[in-house]
Amino acid sequence: MHKLVVISGDGIGREVVPVAVEVLEKLLPNLKTVKAEAGWDCFQRHGAAVPEATLQALRDCGAGLFGAVSSPSQRVNGYRSAILQMRQALQLDVNLRPVRSWPVVSAKQGVDLIILRENCEGLYSGREHLEADGVAIAERVITRDACKALALRTLEVAKARNARRITLVHKANILPLTCGLFRDTCLEVLEGEGWAAQLDERLVDLAALQLVQQPEAFDLIVTTNLFGDILSDLACHWSGGLALAPSLNWGQGIALAEPVHGSAPDITGSGRANPLAAILSLALLLRYRWLDEDNAKRLEQAVESFLQQEGRADFGVDTTRVVREGVLAAL
Amino acid sequence: MHKLVVISGDGIGREVVPVAVEVLEKLLPNLKTVKAEAGWDCFQRHGAAVPEATLQALRDCGAGLFGAVSSPSQRVNGYRSAILQMRQALQLDVNLRPVRSWPVVSAKQGVDLIILRENCEGLYSGREHLEADGVAIAERVITRDACKALALRTLEVAKARNARRITLVHKANILPLTCGLFRDTCLEVLEGEGWAAQLDERLVDLAALQLVQQPEAFDLIVTTNLFGDILSDLACHWSGGLALAPSLNWGQGIALAEPVHGSAPDITGSGRANPLAAILSLALLLRYRWLDEDNAKRLEQAVESFLQQEGRADFGVDTTRVVREGVLAAL
Ligand SMILES: CC(C)[C@H](C(=O)O)[C@@H](O)C(=O)O
Ligand SMILES: CC(C)[C@H](C(=O)O)[C@@H](O)C(=O)O
Numbered sequence: 253m254h255k256l257v258v259i260s261g262d263g264i265g266r267e268v269v270p271v272a273v274e275v276l277e278k279l280l281p282n283l284k285t286v287k288a289e290a291g292w293d294c295f296q297r298h299g300a301a302v303p304e305a306t307l308q309a310l311r312d313c314g315a316g317l318f319g320a321v322s323s324p325s326q327r328v329n330g331y332r333s334a335i336l337q338m339r340q341a342l343q344l345d346v347n348l349r350p351v352r353s354w355p356v357v358s359a360k361q362g363v364d365l366i367i368l369r370e371n372c373e374g375l376y377s378g379r380e381h382l383e384a385d386g387v388a389i390a391e392r393v394i395t396r397d398a399c400k401a402l403a404l405r406t407l408e409v410a411k412a413r414n415a416r417r418i419t420l421v422h423k424a425n426i427l428p429l430t431c432g433l434f435r436d437t438c439l440e441v442l443e444g445e446g447w448a449a450q451l452d453e454r455l456v457d458l459a460a461l462q463l464v465q466q467p468e469a470f471d472l473i474v475t476t477n478l479f480g481d482i483l484s485d486l487a488c489h490w491s492g493g494l495a496l497a498p499s500l501n502w503g504q505g506i507a508l509a510e511p512v513h514g515s516a517p518d519i520t521g522s523g524r525a526n527p528l529a530a531i532l533s534l535a536l537l538l539r540y541r542w543l544d545e546d547n548a549k550r551l552e553q554a555v556e557s558f559l560q561q562e563g564r565a566d567f568g569v570d571t572t573r574v575v576r577e578g579v580l581a582a583l
Numbered sequence: 584m585h586k587l588v589v590i591s592g593d594g595i596g597r598e599v600v601p602v603a604v605e606v607l608e609k610l611l612p613n614l615k616t617v618k619a620e621a622g623w624d625c626f627q628r629h630g631a632a633v634p635e636a637t638l639q640a641l642r643d644c645g646a647g648l649f650g651a652v653s654s655p656s657q658r659v660n661g662y663r664s665a666i667l668q669m670r671q672a673l674q675l676d677v678n679l680r681p682v683r684s685w686p687v688v689s690a691k692q693g694v695d696l697i698i699l700r701e702n703c704e705g706l707y708s709g710r711e712h713l714e715a716d717g718v719a720i721a722e723r724v725i726t727r728d729a730c731k732a733l734a735l736r737t738l739e740v741a742k743a744r745n746a747r748r749i750t751l752v753h754k755a756n757i758l759p760l761t762c763g764l765f766r767d768t769c770l771e772v773l774e775g776e777g778w779a780a781q782l783d784e785r786l787v788d789l790a791a792l793q794l795v796q797q798p799e800a801f802d803l804i805v806t807t808n809l810f811g812d813i814l815s816d817l818a819c820h821w822s823g824g825l826a827l828a829p830s831l832n833w834g835q836g837i838a839l840a841e842p843v844h845g846s847a848p849d850i851t852g853s854g855r856a857n858p859l860a861a862i863l864s865l866a867l868l869l870r871y872r873w874l875d876e877d878n879a880k881r882l883e884q885a886v887e888s889f890l891q892q893e894g895r896a897d898f899g900v901d902t903t904r905v906v907r908e909g910v911l912a913a914l
Contacts, residue, residue: 323756327759333756333757336757375723375754375757375758376757380758380759380760380761381760382760383724385727386726386727386728386764387724387725387726387727388724388725388726388760388761388763388764389722389724389760389761390722390723390725390758390760390761391720391721391722391723392706392720392721392722392723393714393718393719393720394718394719394720394721395717395718395719396716396717396718397717423706423809423812425654425664426664426667426706426809427706427711427721428658428711429711429712429713429719429720429721430711430719430720430721432719433717433719456812456813457812457813457815457816457817458816460791460813460816460817461816461817461819461820461824461825463817464795464820465820465824478754478757479813481787481788482787482788482791482810482813483791484788485789485791485792486788486791486792486794486795486817488792489792489795489796493792493796494792
């Protein structure tokens, strides 16, 4: 029996998460869900953006769906982004972000790539200080252990999809030590496991350009935290923008599905929130955490036939309802 | 009388630079040129990628054109990228990279933006070390002085083009101190000079996506070193890729024009090297260093009418010759 911690969070998180859970329940009638809290609203009520009970529930169940959180516009003492806290506290060491073409809504057909991003360190280390008045330093921390975890996870994905190409993205011409450690560690693991013929490297600036020029040329992209943040946002243009961008925060025996979009205060309550990214994030949970390829495919095919049938990319003020009914019907 | 230091560098630098200089000489018959060396070839012959004589020539003339350099595929003791050395040694504190639509060759019409990138610090600080076995640290250094220089240069450009929008790009949600210092310093300078109504901010991941989705919405983009490196490469897709991507390394009373492309060993000697990026870099030198808007426009219009007349984007094995003859004829 599968257990899922359900964290709606703030804003449209509360509108898309219930729909995604309803869809998953249709696939897995025995699914057990556990509600938990995290986010800005939670911080204001309990003084913690991620209460210990939420972390514990995630550890116990080993799987979760997280909607979205609002961030205060000014720095607030004691507040730190809920998603960052969960990634680091639970060692969700890889972030998996697929970008693929869908019928009707995608800017280009034939795109099918996955960005695997280190998820806990790099410039997200939290190590930042003032060295002197007017001199600020942030430390980009790269460790062999985190690169190894990333490479091992990459290996799993490469095998599962019979990858034709694995592109390591870095900036080793400028950052020989940190990017060098990333590159050498990934190469060692992947070459050691027989993937030398598929391996390839790109500097991050050229990778960004090529992701615009020829996204269909990529298959697996493996990179550090902030590079992955930037590249996955730009690449999701090809699948249909943030409304269709799913992700999986993925650790050892635990994973947290998360639509890439934010809490979208501008459309909260309008009916325009699109649950597709949340739904597709659950497909990733099925495929990579629960190793349930059949249901992952079933879910993605339901999304595909729903889009095909609708034949439009914009569902206006009825988006949440139309997507909910359409995907449930297609299942 | 204008003086220009001419540094061909390696690879196709030697093919595009002479063409660009010839074009500039047609506009400025009294131009005095001074040859100087830099790059990998220079390093192998003299033991220095940028000899002191080259730096001195640039200081004396206050203007230069730099072609491209090859980089060794492995780390070489004592070798550091020639362009980085020049940027830092000469305090070329801003890198200006315009992206605009051209007839025929551009992927989209209506794009006209400039990326202004801090050019000496950030993750290019050179401060990188091993903290322990398997733990590498790179320091992202952000100083108020460098941000101020960037903001003042932005001001010049904003006035010259009557900017409708100035977008500060950062990741202050993750890097509150370094990106915060960048943002606050830029805001202070630009608001203080009356540009509050045009000012806007974006997180770097969203900026990357929007540069793909709607590049025509941007005008001036101001950002830190590595973010600018990534964003300017991806954005140059809209103007026609690296073959049409010019840049200006810009300091106080000194500037170094530089096509963004590399030394392209794969096409060196084939006749395929495209001198347009080098030519357009000289237009930037005319406009921003020599304040010669008339000749800058004349040059850009010659490129425009050349492309219009050719009516094709690919000039095959005759590229260098066709571009040379076409632009000279159009002048
Ligand atoms: C919200 C923010 C902290 C986060 C990140 O930078 O990782 C987001 O952009 C993402 O991509 O999940
Ligand atoms: C060659 C390299 C050092 C350089 C950089 O990273 O700045 C290049 O990519 C550029 O954009 O000018």
